Amino acid sequence: MSKKDRSASGNSDKVIHVVFGPGGGRVSQPPPAPRAGATEAPPPAPGAREPVTDMFTGTEVARLLGISPGRLRSLDRAGIAAPSGRRRGRRAYTFSDLIALRAARDLIARKVRLRDVARAIDNIRTALPKVTRPLAELRVAFDGKAVVVRGASGAFEPLTGQMVLDFEVKELRDDVVRVLRPKVGRDRARTAYELYMQASQLDEDPATMDEAEALYRRALEIDPWLAIAYTNLGNICFRRNAEEQAEALYMKALDLDASQPEAQYNLGYVMLERGQAADAIRYFQGAIASDPRFADAYYNLAMAYEQIGDPTKARPCWRRYLEIEPTGTWAEIARRHL
Template identity: 50%
Template sequence: MTDDKDNVIHVSFKGVGGRIEAPRPAVIEEEEPERKDDPLSDLYSIGEVAKLFDLSVGRLRYWDRTGFLSPSATHGSRRYYNFQDLVGIRAAKGLIERGVKLTEVRRALEALRDSLPRVIRPLSELRVVAEGSRVVIRDRGAKYEPITGQLLIDFEVNGIADDVVKKLRVEPRSRDRASAYEFYLEGCRLDEDEATFDRAEAAYKRALELDPSLANAVTNLGNLAYRRGRSEEARAYYTRALEIDPDQPEALYNLGFLALELGNAERAVELFERAIASDPSFADAHFNLALAHEELGDPRSAKRHWREYLSLEPTGAWAEIARRHLDAAEG
């Protein structure tokens, strides 16, 4: 946890029990990756990939969890898909839609990863085609190692880049995006002082007018609403932020805290777990997940997250509170 003036959650304890009081929502501390003009060099969130290939976020999470197809790039503590990942997803989707068994698709993807060039530019010149019973990769007549496959997939890799532009880049011009980010930073500067809440809100809303995909600004509007005592409005903003970025840990955490505040510990557990899946180092989420497990009478799970919290935040007042809970659970 942070120092008292920056607390994300406020907890009042009696003995070893605890009750949540007036939580301060999680604030966005990590910048999103800078958008590249070249789709082949860019990074893509799970929400963007879902939109690009008309897949559910749940399906992509399942593929990641099972090791089938996972995002291979990172920015800060967040994971993103790179363009090579998009090629694999496009190939997998094509094979699955044609009835190829998942085990065979997995083998095909492993060979595809080995076949793709490691540099970006030649990647755009590839075509994935069927040759007899095999799926091969061609590069203007030069053949890469074949990938196992039974049915046809035929697409130009560069076509994925075209789809990125059509489906994901119907967005602000780079100048508008830069201006949006400036307004977002202005909102961050103003939202710490109640006297400037109105100006902060105006700055965030202006940022979203220029760039509706700026999920961080939506979450911070939710934070402002919460601090003004408008919990339902805050919930709506956090939900909207997740529609833009389904894995944003702060919005997931804040919804979890609202659920815990209302006594819905089961829903809180689900949301805190999703926040931690998105950012395993999110100490506050571990803290409150432990509290939620205690509310549900599950001390074993609570102990695991008290320990995890203490491994991330070993000192300070909140660490002492966590130790008291852990000692009580183990006593």
């Protein structure tokens, strides 16, 4: 979303697209339209392995969870958390085993009796097959008496007392990618970026905006750290007058990439539209700090200073805007303020 003062403009909103790599940066026009059928999600890169379906050695599990090999063997011999799969002909841990081991590790750290740990792990293993989308749905909790595996449809066991153990299964999957399977992370990031690029070719046309939204959301499911996708998804929400959703998405983008100029600029614009010029100023300043040639940010920063009654601070912004964009309708408006 790259807009100046809406009251002075008859132009439609413009999404800021981004090209990464050498020579990249913001581009005002989307890349060429894809070939017919190219909006389908690309297949994962060759050799990519999804951790949820992978098998893990004892050495990998010890490294991931910080459990000593001796403790791992003890849990295996006790039948509390034994490897249930095979990898290259040898016993190996499944992702479900990792969930059980993560819970067992945390319960033991809280001085829960081994007998109660065993019962808790049995409850977890009983609950897991009931969930069709564990990464999206599951949280595991334990109160010292009963394990609670909570999904979108509710809890599988009644929650009693104060919760002392609570973790999202998706967090465990992300730890696997970060610690044990960095190649999976790279492959997923590449696939997500390809989806993002497809969406950026579609998100300015109302006829294809729904398709663009679906592609952005799919990209974020694959790579939740793709900050620019949150920004462009926020732009779609803004166009649909879902301002609060847009603001939340811009904030999420900044949580992941605090220096992203697009999200800072768009938040500044939202604040300016609300009449919160003082709040808008810091976002426009942040956008300029990240990209000193972000012309629209200078323009709207000047507008914000004008709105709070400080034309002295606005003038250098008008001048800087004219240095970058010396011609056009907006340049004429900027000159009238000098």
